Amino acid sequence: MKGYARYFGNKLIWFIITFIIAFLLNFILPRLMPGDPVAAIVARMAQSQSNASGVQAIYRQYTELFHTNEPILNQFFIYIRNVLNGDFGFSFSQYPRTVANVLRISVWWTVMLQFPAIIVGWIIGNTLGALAAYIKGGYDKLILPISIFVSALPAFGMATILLVIFGVTLRWLPTSGGYGFDLLPTFNWKFISSVILHYQLPFWSIVLIAIGGQAIGMRSMSIYELNADYIKYARFMGIKDTKIIRYVFRNAMLPQITGLALALGTMVGGALVAEVVFSYPGLGTTLLSAILGQDYPLISATTLIITIMVLIANFVLEILYGFIDPRIKAAQSD
Amino acid sequence: MKNTLKQVFHSGKFVVGFCILTFILLTVILYPLFVKTPPLGIISQGTFLPPGIYVNVYDSVGTKFYILNLDDAAAKRIASKLSDDDRIAMKEWLVKAGIPEQQIDTTDTKALLTLWENNYDPKKQVPGMIFAKTRYYQRLNASLQGLLSKEGVTIASTDPVSSTLTSSGIIRQTDYVNIREVPNVRTLLLGTENFGRDVLAELITATGVSLLIGIVAGLIATSIGLIIGLAAGYVGGTLDDILTFFTNIFTVIPSFILLILISFSIGQEKRGAVTIAVVIGLTSWVWTARAVRAQVISLRNRDHVSLSKLSGHPIARIIFTDILPYIASYVFMALILQISAAILTEANLAILGLGPRTTEVPTLGLMLNWAFIYQAQVLGKWWAYMPVIVVIALVSFSLNLMNTGLDQVYNPALRE
Numbered sequence: 001m002k003g004y005a006r007y008f009g010n011k012l013i014w015f016i017i018t019f020i021i022a023f024l025l026n027f028i029l030p031r032l033m034p035g036d037p038v039a040a041i042v043a044r045m046a047q048s049q050s051n052a053s054g055v056q057a058i059y060r061q062y063t064e065l066f067h068t069n070e071p072i073l074n075q076f077f078i079y080i081r082n083v084l085n086g087d088f089g090f091s092f093s094q095y096p097r098t099v100a101n102v103l104r105i106s107v108w109w110t111v112m113l114q115f116p117a118i119i120v121g122w123i124i125g126n127t128l129g130a131l132a133a134y135i136k137g138g139y140d141k142l143i144l145p146i147s148i149f150v151s152a153l154p155a156f157g158m159a160t161i162l163l164v165i166f167g168v169t170l171r172w173l174p175t176s177g178g179y180g181f182d183l184l185p186t187f188n189w190k191f192i193s194s195v196i197l198h199y200q201l202p203f204w205s206i207v208l209i210a211i212g213g214q215a216i217g218m219r220s221m222s223i224y225e226l227n228a229d230y231i232k233y234a235r236f237m238g239i240k241d242t243k244i245i246r247y248v249f250r251n252a253m254l255p256q257i258t259g260l261a262l263a264l265g266t267m268v269g270g271a272l273v274a275e276v277v278f279s280y281p282g283l284g285t286t287l288l289s290a291i292l293g294q295d296y297p298l299i300s301a302t303t304l305i306i307t308i309m310v311l312i313a314n315f316v317l318e319i320l321y322g323f324i325d326p327r328i329k330a331a332q333s334d
Numbered sequence: 335m336k337n338t339l340k341q342v343f344h345s346g347k348f349v350v351g352f353c354i355l356t357f358i359l360l361t362v363i364l365y366p367l368f369v370k371t372p373p374l375g376i377i378s379q380g381t382f383l384p385p386g387i388y389v390n391v392y393d394s395v396g397t398k399f400y401i402l403n404l405d406d407a408a409a410k411r412i413a414s415k416l417s418d419d420d421r422i423a424m425k426e427w428l429v430k431a432g433i434p435e436q437q438i439d440t441t442d443t444k445a446l447l448t449l450w451e452n453n454y455d456p457k458k459q460v461p462g463m464i465f466a467k468t469r470y471y472q473r474l475n476a477s478l479q480g481l482l483s484k485e486g487v488t489i490a491s492t493d494p495v496s497s498t499l500t501s502s503g504i505i506r507q508t509d510y511v512n513i514r515e516v517p518n519v520r521t522l523l524l525g526t527e528n529f530g531r532d533v534l535a536e537l538i539t540a541t542g543v544s545l546l547i548g549i550v551a552g553l554i555a556t557s558i559g560l561i562i563g564l565a566a567g568y569v570g571g572t573l574d575d576i577l578t579f580f581t582n583i584f585t586v587i588p589s590f591i592l593l594i595l596i597s598f599s600i601g602q603e604k605r606g607a608v609t610i611a612v613v614i615g616l617t618s619w620v621w622t623a624r625a626v627r628a629q630v631i632s633l634r635n636r637d638h639v640s641l642s643k644l645s646g647h648p649i650a651r652i653i654f655t656d657i658l659p660y661i662a663s664y665v666f667m668a669l670i671l672q673i674s675a676a677i678l679t680e681a682n683l684a685i686l687g688l689g690p691r692t693t694e695v696p697t698l699g700l701m702l703n704w705a706f707i708y709q710a711q712v713l714g715k716w717w718a719y720m721p722v723i724v725v726i727a728l729v730s731f732s733l734n735l736m737n738t739g740l741d742q743v744y745n746p747a748l749r750e
Contacts, residue, residue: 022587148731149727154681157727160711164711167712168711175712265589266588269682288687291686303591306591314586
């Protein structure tokens with residue numbers, strides 16, 4: 001157990017360092033933007049005002065509200081303090097709503113959509129890939145090109161294709177939004193069934209994309225393992241194929257977990273764009289409207305939350321990996 | 335070298351990928367040579383004109399007429415004028431007038447019209463039908479009579495002085511023009527998009543720009559990755575520690591998020607296609623760096639490298655003659671994947687509204703961005719987005735296929 005403690009401690013330190021750097025980048029990069037964001041919203045607010053001193057008063061008030069008049073270092077400390085309090089300030093484009101208010105709901109839409117989809121895609125993809133390596137022949141010849149094609153397709157492409165087939169042409173499933181336009185989020189059967197219907201297309205487009213990439217990786221890994229000496233030895237020993245398959249799958253799966261951890265960022269990025277296609281009420285759509293509205297508190301908070309989500313998922317995968325891979329235990333207890 | 339090429343071109347997957355890519359490249363290069371229209375010219379009034387051949391009506395009236403006696407011309411004409419709603423309404427009336435429902439086929443225009451002519455009576459009172467509906471049927475009947483008439487259309491022109499109309503000719507129903515004699519015909523194979531620009535011309539230009547973005551970004555990412563990987567792997571020590579530290583951090587922080595933040599910070603005005611390419615390149619070197627480092631570390635202590643070191647060769651020479659050739663195939667494969675990834679990344683960014691600024695160049699991502707903003711996917715205007723997605727998928731697929739093919743050539747364990 002001592003070995004594990006060291007492994008986890010190590011991973012935790014890494015997690016914290018990465019988090020700090022991500023946080024710094026997240027603060028600095030949007031503030032390099034040229035132009036005065038406050039001036040932009042004041043211009044929008046003041047369109048109906050003809051009184052110049054009134055406009056100036058609005059400008060002054062907003063500048064103080066968003067602290068854009070302070071030196072950048074002070075802004076940074078204010079930012080840290082606010083983030084720790086869960087307060088990301090006001091949204092520029094949806095003022096007077098706060099960023100926390102905008103994001104509170106959309107975070108859950110994204111989390112509930114993306115993580116189940118990626119996990120389901122990972123499981124199906126790995127199974128198909130392992131089968132392709134094991135069965136070979138026609139099945140492999142069929143699965144591999146399809147997988148390459150599907151994984152070459154961007155998530156938004158798959159999303160659009162599914163949308164056009166099942167949403168527009170066949171009219172089986174709704175095309176946009178997270179629930180029916182005529183409903184209010186309440187906890188009743190009608191609302192939940194509407195959510196489930198709206199969930200299908202975004203979910204399956206992310207799943208299908210994940211399947212493609214994972215199947216290719218798993219296929220190569222399984223082929224390596226199937227040609228390994230220990231498998232040949234096991235075959236000579238007359239061990240049953242079903243048992244051998246289990247060894248192969250377990251050994252080939254380990255790099256796939258690391259692969260998932262590393263590819264998570266890209267997958268989440270692609271899935272965010274897929275949300276835009278469906279106008280799904282998650283972080284992707286929020287990000288789009290924030291970008292169109294030049295709303296940097298909202299952008300910065302959204303990217304920070306996505307980064308945190310990915311970092312946490314990564315950390316969890318690393319911990320899981322530590323438990324699954326026996327070599328880590330062996331290496332750490334030396 | 336020659337042998338390697340021969341081996342590579344023996345791989346079916348590589349050849350297929352290579353052919354698709356070459357075809358796309360040739361189209362991008364050759365199309366502007368033959369078609370001289372500016373790709374971004376706004377040609378249509380109104381959005382999303384469907385694909386087809388557009389013939390100038392004014393010119394075709396002035397062109398020589400030919401008479402063709404085609405039997406099905408009248409039926410086709412009526413069929414195209416009669417909407418589905420009208421057909422269903424006609425069926426409704428006929429059913430109410432006592433015709434058995436099985437006998438009425440709304441898809442068969444001729445039979446439907448015969449039934450209608452034989453049975454419809456404007457004076458007949460259908461029980462339970464409101465007055466407006468009765469009038470609707472009377473109007474429908476009148477318009478059907480108009481459709482069935484054998485008269486031609488009179489062309490008249492306004493006299494500029496007296497502003498009276500003078501008839502200048504009659505177009506009979508059997509008149510045809512030869513499309514090759516009409517001076518103004520424009521074929522819009524893929525229609526027009528939301529601004530009224532020719533989708534096909536724009537798509538081809540956009541493909542070129544997106545490929546350029548992919549190549550620039552891929553080259554930058556691969557070069558940075560190669561340099562960092564070589565430095566970390568070959569020099570080792572503290573430099574390796576520092577570089578690995580940064581590489582590890584940037585593997586975990588999603589590069590797409592960094593990309594969003596950077597492109598947003600650059601601002602709309604300064605975001606050109608090349609700027610976007612450079613930014614994509616600067617944020618996607620991590621994978622190459624990791625892989626090159628691992629390869630170099632395994633090469634570093636091989637005998638031939640040690641021999642070079644003992645012979646006192648300078649580091650540059652060792653790297654160029656003893657290390658690079660061994661990882662060249664790998665780096666090339668990484669470059670292919672980087673190009674493909676960069677094209678997708680550009681599209682992703684542009685859909686979020688962070689693509690290159692919109693006035694100068696089209697890119698595949700920008701075309702999708704506008705199509706999605708105008709809700710083309712929900713409105714069923716497939717020509718505005720489907721060809722773009724197909725091109726993106728084809729480019730990406732062909733590059734990935736080439737990569738898999740190369741992998742099977744260079745990686746004996748994967749050979750069949």
